[in-house]
Amino acid sequence: MKLIFIGADHEVTGSCHFLSLDHPVYGSKPVYMLVDCGMEQGPDYFENKPLPVKAQDIRYVFLTHAHVDHSGMLPKLYRDGFRGTVLTTSATKDLSEIMLRDAAHIQAADAEYAKKKKGNSPSADTEPAFTMEDAEGLIRLIESYRYDKTYDLEEGIRFRFTDVGHLLGSASVEIWLQEKDPETGAKYERKLVFSGDIGNRDQPILRDPQRTKDADYVIMESTYGDRLHEKEGEGHDYVTDLARIIRRTLLRGGNLVIPSFAVGRTQVMLYFIRQIKRDGLVPEIPDFPVYVDSPMAVDATSVFNENDRECYDEDAQKLLDEGINPLVFPRLYLSITQEESKAINTDDEPKVIISASGMCDAGRIRHHLKYNLWRKESTILFVGYQTVGSLGRRLLDGADTVRMFGVDIDVKAEILKLPGLSGHADRNGLLWWLEGFEEKPGHVFVVHGDSEAAESFTALLREKGYQADAPYSGTAVDLIRDTFLLKTEGIPIRKKIAQNTESDAYRKLRNTAKLLEQQIAESRGLPNKELERFAEELDKLMKKYRIENE
Ligand SMILES: [Zn+2]
Numbered sequence: 001m002k003l004i005f006i007g008a009d010h011e012v013t014g015s016c017h018f019l020s021l022d023h024p025v026y027g028s029k030p031v032y033m034l035v036d037c038g039m040e041q042g043p044d045y046f047e048n049k050p051l052p053v054k055a056q057d058i059r060y061v062f063l064t065h066a067h068v069d070h071s072g073m074l075p076k077l078y079r080d081g082f083r084g085t086v087l088t089t090s091a092t093k094d095l096s097e098i099m100l101r102d103a104a105h106i107q108a109a110d111a112e113y114a115k116k117k118k119g120n121s122p123s124a125d126t127e128p129a130f131t132m133e134d135a136e137g138l139i140r141l142i143e144s145y146r147y148d149k150t151y152d153l154e155e156g157i158r159f160r161f162t163d164v165g166h167l168l169g170s171a172s173v174e175i176w177l178q179e180k181d182p183e184t185g186a187k188y189e190r191k192l193v194f195s196g197d198i199g200n201r202d203q204p205i206l207r208d209p210q211r212t213k214d215a216d217y218v219i220m221e222s223t224y225g226d227r228l229h230e231k232e233g234e235g236h237d238y239v240t241d242l243a244r245i246i247r248r249t250l251l252r253g254g255n256l257v258i259p260s261f262a263v264g265r266t267q268v269m270l271y272f273i274r275q276i277k278r279d280g281l282v283p284e285i286p287d288f289p290v291y292v293d294s295p296m297a298v299d300a301t302s303v304f305n306e307n308d309r310e311c312y313d314e315d316a317q318k319l320l321d322e323g324i325n326p327l328v329f330p331r332l333y334l335s336i337t338q339e340e341s342k343a344i345n346t347d348d349e350p351k352v353i354i355s356a357s358g359m360c361d362a363g364r365i366r367h368h369l370k371y372n373l374w375r376k377e378s379t380i381l382f383v384g385y386q387t388v389g390s391l392g393r394r395l396l397d398g399a400d401t402v403r404m405f406g407v408d409i410d411v412k413a414e415i416l417k418l419p420g421l422s423g424h425a426d427r428n429g430l431l432w433w434l435e436g437f438e439e440k441p442g443h444v445f446v447v448h449g450d451s452e453a454a455e456s457f458t459a460l461l462r463e464k465g466y467q468a469d470a471p472y473s474g475t476a477v478d479l480i481r482d483t484f485l486l487k488t489e490g491i492p493i494r495k496k497i498a499q500n501t502e503s504d505a506y507r508k509l510r511n512t513a514k515l516l517e518q519q520i521a522e523s524r525g526l527p528n529k530e531l532e533r534f535a536e537e538l539d540k541l542m543k544k545y546r547i548e549n550e
Contacts, residue, residue, distance in 0.1 A: 001179045001190060001479040003217070005471045007038060007048045008448040010455075010490055012223055013069035014040035015448060017194065018051060025178045025187060026155035033060040033157075035173065035194045035219075039072025039103070042387055045451070046490040049474035056081030062159065063088035063142075064196030065170035066095035066263065072103050075130035078138035087153075089161050090144035091169025091311050094303045095263055097139050102296050104128075104135040147171065147310060164433075165199030165209035166423050167264050168304055168311050172196045174212060179480065190479045193441070195220035197448070198425040198433050200229070204238075204271050205304075205326070207313045209425065211436025217479065218441040220434065222449030222470075224426040225457025230419045239272050241418060243281035245381055246273075250285050250350040254377030254413070259365045259392060261358035262297035264423060265384050267304045267327055269354050271316075274329040289331045289349060293341050293364050294356035298334045301327055345371040358383075359390035366391075370404055378413040383421055430457065434466075443482055444468040451490075 001021055007014035015038040021031040032053050040048070051058075055077050063086055064070055074086065074096075088096070107128035114126040145151055150160045156178035161171035172195045179188050193215040201208045249256040260266045273290055280286055292298055304327055309317055312326075319326045335341050341364050344353060353372075355365040369391075372378040386392035394402060395415050401408045425433060434444070444466050446458045454470040461468035471477075474488035516538075523531065 001177055001188070002476055002485065003192070003219075003445075003479055004049075004052060004476045005445070005447065005473055006034075006051060007040065007473060008036075008069070009048075009471050009473045009475070010046055010449075010451045011040070011044070012448055012450055013042060014038050014044075014048060014073075015064075015070045016048075016051075016073070017219060017447075018053075019175070019177070019192075020053075021156065021177055021179055023179050023182050024156050025180050031060075031154075031157065032058045033062065033175075034058060034077075035062045035175075036064055036070040036196075037061055037073045037077050038070040039068050041069055041072075043389075044493050046473060047493055049488070054081060056083065058082050059084040060153065060157075061086045062173045062175065062194070063092060063096065064164075064173060064194060065167050066092045066099050067167060067197070068099055068103055070196070071096050071100065073129075075100055075104060075134040075138045078141070079130045079134040082138075082141075084141065086138070086142040087145060087159065088142060089147060089169045089171050091303065091307045092171070093142045093144040093169075094307065095167070095169055095300060096142060098296060098299045098303065099263065100135045100139060101132065104130060104132040108132070150174075162210045162212055163207050163311070164196050165201070165203070165206045166197040167199075168206065168267075168307060170196055170199065172198070172212060174215070177479070188480050190216045192217045192219065192479070195433065197221050197223070197423070198430060200422050200425050200429060201432075203421070203423070204268050205312060205316050207311070209429075209433055211433055213436070213438050215437060215441040216443070216482075217477075218434065218437070218444045219447055220430065220444060221424075222430065222446045222454045222457040223424045224422075225430060225446065225449045225453035225460075227426055227453070228428060229422055229426040238418065238421065239275050239279075239281070242269075242272050242381075243276045245379060245416060245418075246276065246288065246352060247282045247284070249377070249379040249414070250282065250288055250352075252377045253348075253350055254375055254379060255350060255368075255372050256352045256379050256381060257365070257368045257372050257413075258352065258354045258381045258383060259358050259360050259369075260297070260354050260356060260383055262294045262356040263300040265358060265421070266292060266294070266297040266354055266356070267301055268421065269383065270301065270327040270329075270332070273332075273352065274326060277329045285350070287331050288352065289333060290329075290352040290354070291333045291335055291344050292354050293335050293344060293368070294354075295336050297354070297356055298336055301334070341367070344368070350377075358392070359386055360392040360395070361390050366404060370409065373402065373409050373411050373413050376412040376414075380413050380415050382415075382417045385422070427457065427460070431460070431464075434461070440466055442467065443477075445477075446470040 004018040006018050007016035015036040017035040019033040024031050111126055111128040147161050147163050152158050158176040160174045164170050164172045175192045177190055193212050199209045316326050353368050355368050357363040386396055401410050446454050458468045458470040472488045472490040476485040478485050
């Protein structure tokens with residue numbers, strides 16, 4: 001009985017854990033399983049080890065939630081031969097279908113773009129990791145299960161999903177595994193709990209995360225393992241804040257543009273705006289229009305509308321009891337076609353526009369930014385985390401101009417952030433979840449956090465008397481004996497790039513940079529005017545070649 005860490009180890013994306021039952025109690029063939037099969041997104045720091053077995057030999061994948069960094073490589077697994085079963089909750093099944101089809105579209109578009117850039121020279125890089133057919137094939141393998149019910153998967157394997165309040169359908173998964181000793185026939189049972197992403201308490205729509213009572217092993221996330229969320233001030237809440245921002249923007253004749261993730265955050269915004277309209281918090285323009293401009297957000301909203309009541313918190317359930325849809329209100333426009341999307345910016349009526357992507361690096365939001373960033377009446381409101389390097393982050397950091405669609409756009413709009421909203425528990429929330437165990441679990445493995453977060457949280461757990469480790473990809477654990485079969489070190493990605501993928505042209509460019517540095521050092525003492533001109537010219541050159549994510 002083994003656990004091998006594959007992805008999201010000292011990193012926040014690409015979640016994937018491998019389990020093997022080498023001597024199952026029934027049958028002679030080993031049983032191989034995964035928990036999550038996510039895509040790596042954004043900055044990638046460490047190399048991931050490949051799966052230790054062929055995709056076709058994997059029998060089960062437990063899926064904790066629909067976010068692409070937990071589910072996005074499932075179609076690739078299918079392409080590689082996986083034909084087993086994906087087990088998850090019903091809302092995750094529905095959301096995954098939307099997100100995996102979207103991921104397949106993105107793969108196709110990226111491959112097309114790469115091909116164009118490369119000309120006709122064939123290269124493995126320009127092939128998509130998977131196609132729509134792979135996504136559709138995989139989707140047919142997903143089975144849904146209820147929360148809080150223990151299922152026998154086959155003799156010696158049981159599991160149960162528990163609502164962990166991170167996203168509609170999100171779950172932590174308890175897995176009981178039995179193995180027999182091939183010589184003595186003695187049976188061993190071990191219980192693992194994979195936390196999935198742990199939600200934040202007191203967030204709208206979703207229930208608070210539920211805790212689990214017992215485990216031999218806990219594999220838990222640590223996204224905010226070294227941080228606390230900003231606390232809300234006294235007498236201050238999201239709805240009042242949002243109403244104030246909407247009112248101020250619309251009254252001065254501008255649009256409120258909200259870059260938002262299609263699944264989760266968009267629905268939270270709709271939930272707030274329904275309350276704002278119900279309570280008449282924008283009294284001058286009570287029936288202001290609201291546009292949701294993201295096909296995926298529109299699909300996801302219908303999943304929210306159609307799914308089990310068991311996913312919702314008390315407030316949302318009460319509304320449903322009264323026959324009220326908590327995500328619908330007058331003058332809500334769900335625009336879907338490109339034409340409908342374009343039409344949003346052609347009339348002058350001040351409006352709220354919610355669009356993806358949340359970090360502004362892709363999608364229709366970029367068109368809305370193009371039309372609104374230069375308008376001082378408009379407001380851009382961020383409602384989610386903005387990673388370093390994203391356009392959203394640059395705007396929040398106060399950029400005066402940004403380059404989009406090949407032109408520089410002056411930023412005149414008001415740039416704001418709605419603090420406190422987060423789909424992730426902070427350090428205290430993570431600790432609260434872990435303290436739900438009646439007895440300390442035998443061993444806690446800290447994953448799904450960047451190095452600092454994972455290590456800081458591991459240190460905190462050790463201080464509190466837990467046996468805790470933050471493994472790197474490839475680390476293997478004997479689950480019967482609780483010993484490391486292999487303890488790996490992280491292999492930084494950067495080294496690999498430097499050794500293998502540096503082209504001649506790139507090497508030449510780096511050489512020139514060194515010469516430039518030398519020349520700068522030598523020009524110390526030259527007249528200031530000359531130095532200034534030198535700097536200006538360099539500035540111009542750098543601007544010309546700056547890489548923008550269009
Ligand atoms: Zn997530």
